[in-house]
Amino acid sequence: MLCGILYVLHTGIPWEYLPWGLGFGSGMPCWRGLRDWNEAGVWQRLHEILLAELNAAARLDRSRCVVDSSHVRALKKGGQHTGPSPVDRGRAGSKHHLITDGHGTPLAVLLTGGNRNDVTQLLPLLDAIPPVRGRVGRPRRKPDALFADRGYDHDIYRDQVRARGIVPAIARRGTLHGTALGTYRWVVERSFAWLHGFRRLRIRWERRADIHEALLRLELPRVS
Template sequence: TPQVIRSTGGNSHAGPEGQQPHCGAAENITGQHTGPSPVDRGRAGSKHHLITDGHGTPLAVLLTGGNRNDVTQLLPLLDAIPPVRGRVGRPRRRPDSLFADRGYDHDVYRDQVRARGIVPAIAHRGTLHGTGLGTYRWVVERSFVWLHGFRRLRIRWERRADIHEALLKLACCVITHRRLRALR
């Protein structure tokens, strides 16, 4: 099944509608994996990077600062995929193909993905929409909706990155459990 990758700016204190919290907590968020938001450079933010299978089940998730470039997390996400057990023999560690949005468009990384034996299908920057990749990438968009359905992840309130990352991975486990339960 194809693998889908995308990242989102999970801003530290601005919700999806850009709402500010009613308390003064936005001024004192600091710590690891935070950085200036690319949209509003006055606030710290963090970004969630997610890779899923073709059905939207999370395989790996990473947390970075909001000012990190998406393409720098492409190879760490691929390395974070655990072995998939099931069939007799050596467990699979690599996907067959990789579908990604324009944030991951860079020729050097595209060549490194090819060197790992993965076929990249990454949208090019500056081209018109309608390349057909959206028919596959909506799966990870839906997974982000499931992920940000957990209120603690939609707006980052934790100062410590390890706590937020633990909640992020726990939410991925819950989503995976729900997907497996739905398949029965």
């Protein structure tokens, strides 16, 4: 069943077209398995286990985190968490909002409509970071600094980030390029490139938001 889910995720084919000859069985049991495992929190627990192992091996950079978003076209009109995309002529779309550590390891991902402003998901992304175990002491959730592009330029949100004990390093609108923030932010763009290398994530086919989110969460441990 898991192999069938991964096959759909990689190829982007409809669930009902999953080839019987590969030994995966019917596509709909795989779809239901993806739904049920996601509802049971399986993908989230796997992601937290991997983060703990990376932390124990000193392979997480918790000194800073990086946030960004990416548009994906939604071909099922009227689905949950879709909206007119301002970068795709108003067509229905969704946004993937991602936060990574300083190395680009995904910490959390959120799904919204394509018309949702990036900055509105800044605090929810910080809240979605799980407590990372793997070392002696209290599990850590809070990075030291947060890097973001001009889409997150808002002083109210800067103040709220500071109130959490995090230093905001957010580019300001109207300033010239060359602030050197890109030397830190590129890692989240690379992580998006990895995620969207899977055809089922590059275009949103699922009308149900929970199914698309399940595919996103399934890929976080693999991208990590």
